[in-house]
Amino acid sequence: MIVIYLDNKIKGAINQLISYFLEGIFDKDKTLVVFKFYFKSYFYYKKELRKYGIKYICFYKNPKLENVKIIFYPFNAQSNCKMLANYKAKHIFITHGESNKLSSIKPIIRIYDYIFCAGDVGILRHLKYKNCNELDIKNKKIIKLGDTFVGCNNYERDLKSFSILYAPTWEGGLKSECYTSLSKDLKSFKIIAEFAKNHACNEILLQAHPNTGHRDFRYKIYLMQGEKFLKSLGFVVKKVGWYYNTNIKNYKIFHAFTDISAMEIGLLNKNIPMNIFFTNAKNSMIDDELLNDYYEKINAYNIDLNFNYDEYLKKVKNKYIGYTFDNLCNLSKNKRLEIIIDFILKNH
Structure with missing residues (x-):
């Protein structure tokens, strides 16, 4: 046993x-x-x-x-x-x-x-x-x-899809290890809305971390306010995952946004292009020329619209997997x- x-x-x-x-x-x-x-x-x-x-x-x-x-x-x-x-x-x-x-x-x-x-x-x-x-x-x-x-996720990359995934992590057990992009100013939701608009995507899949709000209940509020904000702009918002007690299998998405979290590696394993919201919290990233360049270009707070994800995905995946x-x-x-x-x- x-x-x-x-x-x-x-x-x-x-x-x-x-x-x-x-x-x-x-x-x-x-x-x-x-x-x-x-x-x-x-x-x-x-x-x-x-x-x-x-x-x-x-x-x-x-x-x-x-x-x-x-x-x-x-x-x-x-x-x-x-x-x-x-x-x-x-x-x-x-x-x-x-x-x-x-x-x-x-x-x-x-x-x-x-x-x-x-x-x-x-x-x-x-x-x-x-x-x-x-x-x-x-x-x-x-x-x-x-x-x-x-970690397994139910997403597949599809360049013809009109859906974008947003999977923020939780606020962490310690304030010093808070990697979530959820915030009172809803900045992450605004960035995603702008990206979706520029790429003619009308649907946002929202997958919150199961522990969201455990240390600080305000993050639950930020999540709900962000959802309302996206809907007010006319986006279709679908809530998926353990947090919402629901899931969608094999959902096709055009792009993803997430934080420093296990979700990043799970998406990378599925060859799904993404942008990451980096906070001021110290992380455990290693010093590597390819990875440094990759993370600089996929920083969600400074999106490079000309970045070719396919040039990096396989090389980065081989380093992680x-x-x-x-x-x-x-x-x-x-x-x-x-x-x-x-x-x-x-x-x-």
């Missing part, structure tokens, strides 16, 4: 985790979700897990886990350290999407036996922040799993995970 350990108060965290089951990465018949009790999230977690038939255990202090060989951690928490006292198990940090947020390189990541990332940028990021060294990479403590855990073992690329996500688990148990 595989265990996924979750110590998180935020309701949206369970939806992010469940998405990995819906993508087929984790087999619900072979996986147990172990989560810590918090009154504000317990009933919601229980309802969502039961809805999808996912086995779970809720604990108050210390969970009793016997004969467990693999424990996955999608989020960092202080109690994760206690779990590592179970020396018979291998402890793997999988994060909850690949991103350039500071949360992706917290020092606590060093405690795990293995770290999963999407590709070369992920490895370079961990090297930069000293979460690993060259020997760790050689010994495959950090494993590249491509798009396995970057890669595999430690080449044979994993064409396999299903569940099969990739099975092979990596087998590798870890047999070789380490």
Whole structure:
């Protein structure tokens, strides 16, 4: 039995985790979700897990886990350290999407036996922040799993589409790590409206992060005001995703706008051109000539209308998405995970 350990108060965290089951990465018949009790999230977690038939255990202090060989951690928490006292198990940090947020390189990541990332940028990021060294990479403590855990989205690029996606991230748990473009002045909505007008697009897909407003309720208000603003200009606004408890499969879009977040890498993986709203919050981007040039040109606050996205997308994607073992690329996500688990148990 595989265990996924979750110590998180935020309701949206369970939806992010469940998405990995819906993508087929984790087999619900072979996986147990172990989560810590918090009154504000317990009933919601229980309802969502039961809805999808996912086995779970809720604990108050210390969970009793016997004969467990693999424990996955999608989020960092202080109690994760206690779990590592179970020396018979291998402890793997999988994060909850690949991103350039500071949360992706917290020092606590060093405690795990293995770290999963999407590709070369992920490895370079961990090297930069000293979460690993060259020997760790050689010994495959950090494993590249491509798009396995970057998050799945239901969008496809279509140059004939009249739809634009706006997927802002949430305000973060700390003010210093606020990467959202949602704001009182509705600047992001105004920029998107102008872009849509210039490209004859009349529909905006609005996908808010599940945690929007968790730390600061005002961001929910900014989101609602932005929606009303777009509608007042005559745009059709469709609300999609966990936040709105709705989704649209295989929706075709012309372009996307997002923030520094896992959504960026998810869109990149689908070869969808985008612009990113950069805030003043410090990020974990690596210093790379190609990436520096790319991010300068896709800055949503200074849009380059002559920028040729297709010249960059493949090169940038190859930096973010890669595999430690080449044979994993064409396999299903569940099969990739099975092979990596087998590798870890047999070789380490």
